[in-house]
Amino acid sequence: xxxxxxxxxxxxxxxxxxVTLVYATPDGGxxxxxxxxxAMLRNKAVTAAVDVAEEDLEPVRDxxxxxxxxxxxxxxxxxxxxxxxx
Numbered sequence: 625x626x627x628x629x630x631x632x633x634x635x636x637x638x639x640x641x642x643v644t645l646v647y648a649t650p651d652g653g654x655x656x657x658x659x660x661x662x663a664m665l666r667n668k669a670v671t672a673a674v675d676v677a678e679e680d681l682e683p684v685r686d687x688x689x690x691x692x693x694x695x696x697x698x699x700x701x702x703x704x705x706x707x708x709x710x
Contacts, residue, residue, distance in 0.1 A: 625677050625678075625679075626677070626678045627675040627676060627677055627678065628649055628654070628675065628676055628678060628681065629649075629650075629673055629674075629675055629676075629706065630647035630648055630649055630654075630655070630656060630673060630674055630675070630676045630681070630697075631647060631648060631650065631672060631673045631696070631697040631700040631701060632645065632646070632647055632670065632671070632672055632673065632696075632700060632710060633646050633647065633648045633652075633655075633692070633693040633696040633697055633700070634646035634693075634696070635670070638659075641661055641662040641663070642659050642660070642661060642662075643659065643660050643661075643662060643665060644657060644658070644659050645657070645658050645659075645660065645670060646693070647673070647674055647676060648684065648693035648694075648696075648697055649681070649697070650694065650697045650698065650701065651690075651694055651697075652684060652689070652690040652691060652692070652693035652694030652695075652697060653683065653684055653690060653694075654681040654682065654683055654684060655681065655682055655683075655684050655693065656674075656676045656680055656681055656682070657682070669709040670709065670710055671706065671707055671708060671709060671710065672700050672704035672705065672706055672707070672708045672709075672710050673700070673701075673704075673706035673707075674706075
């Protein structure tokens with residue numbers, strides 16, 4: 625199973641204590657989105673990067689999101705080690 629390093633590019637706080645995390649490839653072209661409860665966030669740290677199985681990545685369809693994700697992934701790579709808690 626092949627994995628790709630993805631960087632945290634978006635964190636959105638929603639209703640009912642859910643947090644949506646988006647990790648994207650450095651080029652911003654593919655993403656993995658997950659939701660965690662705030663209780664889960666206390667038990668498992670959010671890191672600057674994760675390795676994601678290729679089959680778990682979805683294409684980023686919106687050009688503006690793709691560009692924004694690429695910029696944010698680059699910023700995260702420059703400022704953090706992959707295991708840094710953010």
